[in-house]
Amino acid sequence: MTTLIAIIGLGVLCLIFEIFDFRKAIIPITIIGLLAILGLTVSEFNSPASYYNNMLIVNRFSVSFSSLFIVLTLFLVALSHNFYENHQSKLSDYVAIKIFLLSGAVAMVTFGNLAMFFLGIEVLSISLYVLAASSRMNIKSNEAGMKYFLMGSFASGIILFGICLIYGAMGSFDIVEISEMSQSAELPIWFPIGIVLVTIGMLFKIAAVPFHFWAPDVYEGSPTLTTALMSTLAKVVAIATLYKLLTALHADVNYSFQIVVVVISIASMTVGNIMALRQTNVKRMLAFSGISHAGFMLMTLLSLSTSAGSLLYYTTAYSLAGIAAFSVIIYVCKNRDNEDIVNFHGLGKTNPLLAAILTASLLSMAGIPIFAGFFAKLVLFSQTIQAGYLVVVIFAVINSIISVGYYFKLILAMYTKEPNEERKGKPFLIYAVALIAIVLNIVLGMFPSLVLDLLA
């Protein structure tokens, strides 16, 4: 609860700073503020509670995911410094929107009432629409924003319809009440339909096949920092929320629903990976890679009762790798009009550190050991096999193999091609973010219990 308030306060503070022309202080203050909020959040870890008539329920799950979101936002805000160098007058808006977005995200994992859930997702979405379209004069950005907006609000409509049906069945928005009722009485069919519709809406947000089409286009068109945000924070928030929704509502997760999850999961992995193979735009490639990772994350829904820890671990691993990768992309593609793979040629020679970081993050995504990505997949596989879905795991493995193909395309470009031009400057914050993210990733890879045991 305090987290949410503090975040909103910080957002407002950003806007106030702009008014009083403390522009230079915005990012440092935000970073410090976020660190403080992180501390605040973590301190709630062992004190589960519910606030305001169950509007917000703070438990380990919400705290750990909130912390993850805060860390991710921290990274993204740190990257903003360099990214918005030429847009100083809008800096406060950008940062404030990110902070508000974080508040939406936190609301989504902390919700105790579907109203909070819906508002949270809308805050998140609307912020994202704005950020996607935020490069005003760039047609691609406009297009990305428009596509995202159209499809996003369509999905919102569906989610809303789902919530409505749940309400119709239960007469309440409170998840505790709903979950109690869902176990006892004979339910009208509205309830499962509602759950399914909400799930579909969330599947859209995490870009699972066949609701994934927006993702590559939007990722490609959006400003790179926004893409980073979408592919890490937004995706993680969506899957976490979906997970929470399904667990908290004791939803009707029966066998046929699991079959649907299996099919979607396999389809997402396969489509994402196969489509990524022929991409030359790095952001687009990562978008498809994100789709395939969505497929992996969906595997957690097959063993709902036990997989919270592994979901947290997977999302952490994935998003840390994503942050590291995107920081390098931001650095490399700064002042370029596209993110074509050509820009990465010879990075291994001109900038070995960043190349190494990007390589490491790609390897993590590919699931190569010692990187957290490996354990993430391992734990996932383990749980899924335990749940009896060996087929999914086999598909997952085949997809891991395919994925190496395109991750390595980028690595090859960095190490085997001749560099085309020198890049000037070594922006400290980008280096720091990339390095910290990847180091965190590796540390988690070496000590997976740090995260895995949090929600055990």
Place this chain on the structure above:
Amino acid sequence: MAMDTNLALVLVLAPFLGFLINVFFGKNLGKSLSGIIGTLSVVVSFVVTICFFLQINQTKQPIQIDLFDWIQISNFKVNFGFLLDQLSLLWLLFVTGIGSLIHLYSISYMHDDEKMHSFFAYLNLFIFFMITLVVGNNLLVMFIGWEGVGLCSYLLIGFWYKNQDFNDAAKKAFIMNRVGDLGLLIGIFILGSMFSTLDFATLKTAIAGATNLDTFWLSIAALALFIGACGKSAQIPLYTWLPDAMAGPTPVSALIHAATMVTAGIFMVTRLNFIFDLTPYVQNIIAIIGAVTALVAATIGLLQNDIKKVLAYSTVSQLGLMFLALGLGAYEVAVFHVITHAFFKACLFLGSGSVIHGLHGEQDMRKMGGLKKAMPITFWTMLIASLAISGVPLFSGFFSKDEILMVAFHHNIALWVIASVASIMTAFYMFRLMFLTFFNDFRGTEEQKHHLHESPALITFPLIVLAILATVGGVISLPGNSWLNGYLTPLFTKVEAEHHLGTTEYMLMAIAVVGGLIGIAIAYAKYIKQNLVPNEDAEITGFSKVLYNKYYVDEIYDALFVNTTNGLSKFFRDYVETGISSLVFGLGKVTNELSFQGKKLQNGSVGLYLFAFVLGMCAIVSYLFLAQ
């Protein structure tokens, strides 16, 4: 015992030391010194051998020396050790003895070669391995020597490595030997698993003590061992490498490809006589192959013009005779022939070497002739050796060959006929060689003629020694009173009764002698009376051409094995490899193509995206709520 061990080590390691010295310091030592060291090292072995020989001749007790554990197999252990018994010492005697002589010979013969020190190094190495082969106390130590001599043979055949033909010959020798080696290994495997030992002595007692022997597997083992012997001793079907091996320097041909290495097969069969005795089928096969080899090689030898090739086929033919004897169970006879053959064949080779040396490398007999005057010692020594090989009475070859023929006669007339024909042919082609080389006028170039000279003493001395041995070597096993048979008796399980010299035997002897003389006479008529010179290659026709081309066996082998393998290799390389590879790449290509097609679906139209969204939603909802 420690004394024995040390002496045995000296025996084995002296040539190895010579090898090491020559390898590492040969270049600095100078040619003569390296030659002397090489020779000395073999002489040392020879002296030690004599010591042992004298000792064992008295005690009659074989000397067993175990050095260390070598290979560990689950059901048995192979020690590295030596066995010095009658057989191995006998072999050692002529290996090191003739070896010393040939080393001595080489000092002069190879003096013009810039790589003389490596020549001696290889020779020493060869002697080392040959000794190992002979003294090994089990099959595997023997196998070390077995492969080692093959290696040295390879090195020495290809000694003039700048000529790729010679290298080809060397390679061929090695590979064909290896075919045999595989056979030997298989034999070893079977014996090992049957009796859980490879040690000769233990093996012998194990077989002797075995109650119900699996004769089938024993026969297979014997056959496999015999294949090994075929490879090493140039028997059909693995004989074709030996004539090609003449590419090496002549001392090598004398030492390795006439006197010592090629007799390894006979050594091995004799060593394992207790196995072969139990497998009569295999013995028959050995006898038949031996006889056929003797005949085939002799027929080929009839028309060869290269002086060394003639000798090479003669060697193959003589080895065939020895195997005939082995196959008939007359091991001591075979051993006897090995020894006499070593004397006269070494002498012949060295003589031919002397001739070649005198003619600066000419080997074609058509370009020789009339060398009698220029090279008298060579001529006389070679003549003696030829007489010996032709079986002229009182020369050593007469006794040994005669015994083989006699044994054959007693077993099977057909084999006797074949062997007799082969020996008549031998007499013919040997004297053809002699007449073409030493009689009539010189047919070479003027310049060669100008330089004709007798070889230096270092070359002629071994010739003389060997000629003497070739003459008197027969005394060790005179018919009716054989020292050799008595000496070897402890080795054999079955002791054949001594042949009494009855009328039949004298008849046979007479037939053999007459046959030999007829052969010589024909050669005399053809090459002295008519003064014929063999035709140029192109003019040879008819069956002669088949013979001259060695029955086209090389060509047939090439077509059957070499070309097939090479063709297969090319096929594998060009098609199968690319096939499998493209199968793997194909998977990648398919996914890539899918990706390419998939990109078309992602066409940027929001309408399509939403359409997919709605369809997906319908599908899920209807699956969940309508299909149930």
Place this chain on the structure above:
Amino acid sequence: MNNILTQIGIENYIFLSVTLFCIGIFGVLYRRNAIIVFMSIEIMLNAVNLLFVAFSTYHQDAQGQVFVFFSMAVAAAEVAVGLAILVSIFRNIGSISIDNLKNLKG
């Protein structure tokens, strides 16, 4: 007085709402004019709002109606942002047909 839905039947409201929602979906799929697409989305949201009120009556519960307020706020916010994006697109390419938005593909 009793529940008004006894006379109408909640099913009828559901059918009406579903149909309206589907019309909204149809509009989104059918039209290429971004403004009309926005309107279709508004129709969808309104269909849901209608159902909320119906359910609220069905349960005799105020929460459904309260939720409609939030839903309206969301609709308003979405429209504001959507139109802002639309305007900026219109400024850049002079058209609001979503068919013209095909630069990003593949």
Place this chain on the structure above:
Amino acid sequence: MSTVLIIFCVLAAITLSTAFLTIFSRNPIHSAIYLVICFFSIAGHYLLLNAEFLAIVHVIVYSGAIMILFLFTIMLMNLNEQDEVHKPRFTRLGAIVSFCLVCLVLIKIFIDSKPIVEYDYTGEDYQSIKVLGKVLLNEYMVPFEFASILLLVAMIGAVLLSKKEKLEK
């Protein structure tokens, strides 16, 4: 058939037909007008269900604010029939197919489901302004405040998207 049901049917007919017309009319302005009618009919439904406050708010927000915004944009862009691009046939086909599909699927499900026959009636006041206010500002205080964040974000966003940048060099 009771009066209420008749009113419901009429309103429903108006709602659906105007919704259709919104989509089918070629002129965006007409679409907007039809949409307004549609919204009014929905407000009629609200009134029918005794949700007077909501009906008024609905009219104010939708017909008053959102529709004005639409119209304003349409005017701004000066849209008319000619601007309407030709729709490819398969798009239309796809749209119709999916419309029918969704409709059929959803309606089929609801038809299949068990009909509701009993309706609660507590007689308590649950939808007067007073009650709504209490619920909204007591129970739903946090979402209410959070909605303000939503609007704030929308505002910042709209500004961000249309604000011209001061070029600082």
Place this chain on the structure above:
Amino acid sequence: MNVSLILIILLVGAFATYLAGDKLASKVALFFGLAALGCSIVLLNHFNLGENISYISQWITLPKVSFALKADGLSIAMLLLTTALTSIIIFSSFGNDYKNSKAFYALILFMSFAMVGTFLASDGLLYYIFWELSLIPIYFIALIWGNGDAEERKKAVVKFFIYTLAGSLFMLIAFVYLYQKAGSFLIEDLYKLNLTVAEQKWIFTAFFLAYAIKIPLIPFHTWQANVYQKAPTVGTMLLSGIMLKMGLYSVIRWQLPLTPLAAKDYMFIFIGIGIAGVIYGSIVALRQRDLKKLLAYSSLAHVGLIAAGTYTLTLDGFRGAVLQMIAHGFVVVGLFFAAEIIFRRYETRIITEMGGIRSQSPKFTSMFLILVLASVALPTTFNFIGEFTVLYSLSQINIWFAILGGTTIILGAYYMLKMFQHVMLGETNSKLFADVTFSEGLTMVLIIGVLFFFGMYPKPINDLITPSLVEILKVINRV
């Protein structure tokens, strides 16, 4: 003192090498390589004294993974092989001048680290991690410092990586499945499992995919020749000398004991595959134009035989396989080094462009010839011991296996001597060929020394490995 020390040395070495800078890198790397070798010898000593040198500690609670390193004789033998070869390989590269050599040598040490880990790990997951980890350095070594056309190289290397990864991921599934059954990844616990035949069969197949690709066995070998050819010689040495031994080692350590019933059922098929590899590899090697490719195919043939030996499930097969693994490791490193020595002088690997080297370089010729002969298993060389034992074990299963497998003696001699003839012999080459330098010579002599020493006296290694192999056989025959 326990075995984790050696891992630490290598890992620290990798970082130290990277930090040492380009100039010092090779020396620092060699220092750490030798330190690791020394450490493994000390460990051997401790092991022989019967001390406990394993290390185990809990690593991840859920799934239950331990950081468990256990060294039995087999592991220590592989450890010695790895560390000795690493040092030799590093030393052998002193004659080359690599750009960015700090990264290069760091990667070598890192790879060595991963491989040592693979040989030591006694926890399935830890083992898998090391197994995968070893892929990354070799990928970069081959990619960045490789030779030949860049595009071709990329294709080959990526294929290699994806292919091997593909195989090992199936192994991962098998491990996870086993974990579900056993509740632990520890090898002791996995050994205790009683799986049904059907389960064993698919687990066996999953393992086989991983190992067959890594070793490689036909028909999974297509990556091999190209990568060997394209990788820098150091990389090729690492791959052929040590890395493929990982696969063979794993067959003995993991695959067979975990799935004994399947192994027995499938025995003939997999021995057949191994032997087919022998013949196929030898025949393909005959007509290769590229020296390194030829050696690659020869390697294919040799490992085919080793694999066949392991699948016999006999003590002899195991022992022969392990001996041959070590012997082959040394000889193949030596041969590739010979190819490198030629490349340093002639800048080519095409056999037809060589020839006539012998007269210019007697030392090199002798050493090369010895290696060639060792690789065709001439008695007195180490390879003979291994090959003999393996063939013997095959003959115990079926004499035809021994005969067919034994063709390697003939075919091997054929292609190796043919290669030797065309590379070294013939008319003196017009291009100058300087004889080996001191360091090159030293490298070769070391390798040759090892081959001859153990060829004559394999007992120490035999005594080292036999008890652990007997243990493994006990596990295999537990049912």
